[in-house]
Amino acid sequence: MVGYAFMGAAHSQAWRTVNRVYDLPARVRMSLVCGRDTAKVSEAADRLGWEAHTTDWRRLVESDEIDVVDICTPGDSHAEIALAALAAGKHVLCEKPLANTVAEARAMAAAAAAARAVGVRSMCGFNYRRVPAVAMMRRLIADGRLGTIRHVRAAYLQDWIVDPQFPLVWRLRRERAGSGALGDIGAHIIDLTQFVTGQRITGVSAVTETFVKERPLPAESSGLAAHAANGTGPVDGHGPATGAVTVDDAAVFVARLDGGALATYEASRFATGRKNALRVEINGSLGTVAFDLERLNELEFYDATRPTVEQGFTRILMTEEDHPYMSAWWPPGHIIGYEHSFTHQMRDFVEAVATGVDPAPSFADGLQVQLVLDAVTRSAQRGSSWADVEPLLEAVPA
Ligand SMILES: NC(=O)c1ccc[n+]([C@@H]2O[C@H](COP(=O)([O-])OP(=O)(O)OC[C@H]3O[C@@H](n4cnc5c(N)ncnc54)[C@H](O)[C@@H]3O)[C@@H](O)[C@H]2O)c1
Numbered sequence: 001m002v003g004y005a006f007m008g009a010a011h012s013q014a015w016r017t018v019n020r021v022y023d024l025p026a027r028v029r030m031s032l033v034c035g036r037d038t039a040k041v042s043e044a045a046d047r048l049g050w051e052a053h054t055t056d057w058r059r060l061v062e063s064d065e066i067d068v069v070d071i072c073t074p075g076d077s078h079a080e081i082a083l084a085a086l087a088a089g090k091h092v093l094c095e096k097p098l099a100n101t102v103a104e105a106r107a108m109a110a111a112a113a114a115a116r117a118v119g120v121r122s123m124c125g126f127n128y129r130r131v132p133a134v135a136m137m138r139r140l141i142a143d144g145r146l147g148t149i150r151h152v153r154a155a156y157l158q159d160w161i162v163d164p165q166f167p168l169v170w171r172l173r174r175e176r177a178g179s180g181a182l183g184d185i186g187a188h189i190i191d192l193t194q195f196v197t198g199q200r201i202t203g204v205s206a207v208t209e210t211f212v213k214e215r216p217l218p219a220e221s222s223g224l225a226a227h228a229a230n231g232t233g234p235v236d237g238h239g240p241a242t243g244a245v246t247v248d249d250a251a252v253f254v255a256r257l258d259g260g261a262l263a264t265y266e267a268s269r270f271a272t273g274r275k276n277a278l279r280v281e282i283n284g285s286l287g288t289v290a291f292d293l294e295r296l297n298e299l300e301f302y303d304a305t306r307p308t309v310e311q312g313f314t315r316i317l318m319t320e321e322d323h324p325y326m327s328a329w330w331p332p333g334h335i336i337g338y339e340h341s342f343t344h345q346m347r348d349f350v351e352a353v354a355t356g357v358d359p360a361p362s363f364a365d366g367l368q369v370q371l372v373l374d375a376v377t378r379s380a381q382r383g384s385s386w387a388d389v390e391p392l393l394e395a396v397p398a
Pocket of ligand 1: 002003057126
């Protein structure tokens, strides 16, 4: 695994857990973890359960001991590491968004397609697909329970940079993150809504905004949890050193889907009071489903085929054995949390690798999300004029 901070910790928890929860055809060994600082990666290896550590990710790619490379670094290193790992015959799990640019994502999808031909698998880490309620939404829609999909309403709302003194962490710099709220959290709702509806976004009209254009430089590299106090102090008595924010703070867009649905998307880091509010509602001719990540054990379902006098929103508690992923967990009513989505992700990935099938979402799926992000950016740059999403030429496995 490369990177051991937020996603590194979440993935490690899942790698540690997966064989103890699910009966899988292969056993995971947490062999080598990579970071840039020897002391810190050594401490992380102990804490997270890795056998060894290194400060050079090429050691993972070159090692004969290693079958899988898990990429948990910022977007600016995804392409380089993934391309090297695939070329060396390693199966790759890469965090989202797949890359920082369409060109990088295209190269990664092409490399993944070539690697697949020789049995090497790859997957992009859109973990929310593995929340049972999300998988259940997809099942209901695929079974026709919603009828024809008319509306998709998606928002992913956070508030961690409302304070203008919050420092200029890597997520606020285009050269490291590719984009801001758009690629970080907007990418999740783009993937999630396309996954559950089985429909692709064909075009968008967008606005984006950077509300706070200048921020204090961070005292040291800090992740999502960095606090404003990490900002540097006064420089030569002239106040804190600052730098330009080069990504969007929020992105809002309308979209058309290829099955005829109209959609709205909102991704913001300025939704005061909203911490990690990923909300999706889908209206069809026969019913509606609604999901809120902050209540992830619940799915709301309105079934318009029931007798009129019995119609109403049903709150389904997603803890039955027959609900997606739940057979291995606890008795009905015993809820699960955020980290379980990563255990589910590793279950599907390990099973796919061990049985020789392609896991989803593929790198091609990751590229397709990147093409939507690109259309949003183009539209916003051109005064919200309509931007078509470039179609993906390769057939993408569902
Ligand atoms: N699936 C999700 O829900 C989710 C949530 C958060 C982040 N992410 C994605 O995960 C990735 C990492 O985000 P994060 O929040 O964990 O970031 P983070 O800042 O918490 O951690 C980044 C890690 O990468 C390491 N790193 C950076 N450059 C490196 C290099 N060249 N070589 C080795 N290590 C390097 C850092 O030392 C750190 O350990 C991003 O692509 C992000 O978009 C996904």
